[in-house]
Amino acid sequence: MHTALVLSEYSAGYEVARELGVEVVNLHEKDFPDGEIYVRILEPEKxxxxxxxxxxxxxxxxxxxxxKTLLAVDAARRAGAVGTTAVIPYLAYARQDKMFLPGEPVSATLIVELLRASGVSALVTVDVHSPHILDVFGENSLNILVSDLLVARALKYLVEPVVIAPDKGALERACYAARAHNLLCDYLVKQRDRVTGEVSYVPREVSVSGRDVVIVDDIISTGGTVAEATKILLS
Known part of the structure; x- marks a missing residue:
């Protein structure tokens, strides 16, 4: 038997639970006057x-x-849940998946380990930056790729499209989308200054002349990477 809990940050969870036919147990969420967070399962017997x-x-x-997620997981564990599958479409801090400079943390691994330690027994996420960080859950993890669905929505507007990743790290998800629609895929070589964060590109031999290009990446913060990749491709 399954029961669903939906945090206010992800109201779409109600629709997913309804599609699955799973009852949602309400949560009470509030802030204390000093800003600390309170989470309570209103019907813990369920x-x-x-x-x-x-x-x-x-x-x-x-x-x-x-x-808030960690508190809800802990509350479920203390209420007697036999396990918790966390469905977290956007997994924050996943981009720092290794030490780039001495003295840095590896935030991606830390976040996943915190979820595991709080009582999460399985994790579902969407297009995580580095899938290997989910290894802590073994077979009890699922990384859902959606780039093929996004490309499908754009196809009717495109002429001889080719799918391009802005760097080699994004090549797998770009080619995943390309294969789904029998398209060519390639990538640009990106170089990032570890201190300033400034990005420059060394273009590969990509045949984009006369074609529409779909750029596939997993995270857009400022849009700088996609904007620079676009300039390179247009040139």
């Missing part, structure tokens, strides 16, 4: 001896959303 589907997302206000 969680006891059941597997919980917790719907959340870690954007916006990533730190707040993460803490």
């Amino acid at each position: 969680v006891e001896s059941r597997h919980v589907l917790l719907f959340s997302t870690l954007y916006p206000r990533q730190e707040r959303a993460l803490l």
Whole structure:
């Protein structure tokens, strides 16, 4: 038997739970006067001896959303849930998946380990930056790729499209989308200054002349990477 909990950050979880035919147990969420967060399962007896589907997302206000998620997982565990599958479409801090400079943390691994330590037994996310960080959950993890669906929506507007990744790291998801629609894929070589963050490109031999280009990447913060890639391709 399953029960669903939906945090306010991800109201779409109600629709998913309804499609799955899973009852949603309401949560009470509030802030204390000093800004600390409070989360309570209003009918904990409906969680006891059941597997919980917790719907959340870690954007916006990533730190707040993460803490609220951890509190909800802990509340479910203390209410007697036999396990919790966290459905978190956007997994914050996933881009820092290794140490680039001495003295840095590896935030991607830390976030996943925090979820595991709080009581999450399985994790579902969407197009995470580095899928290998989910290895801590073994077979109890699912990374849903959606780039093929996004490209499909654009195809009717395009002429001889080719799918381009702005760097080699995004090549797998770009080619995943390309293969789904029998398109060519390639990537640009990106160089980023580790200190300033400034990005420059060394273009590969991509045949884009006379074609429409679909750029596929997983995270857009300022749009600088996509904008620069567009300039290179247009030149």
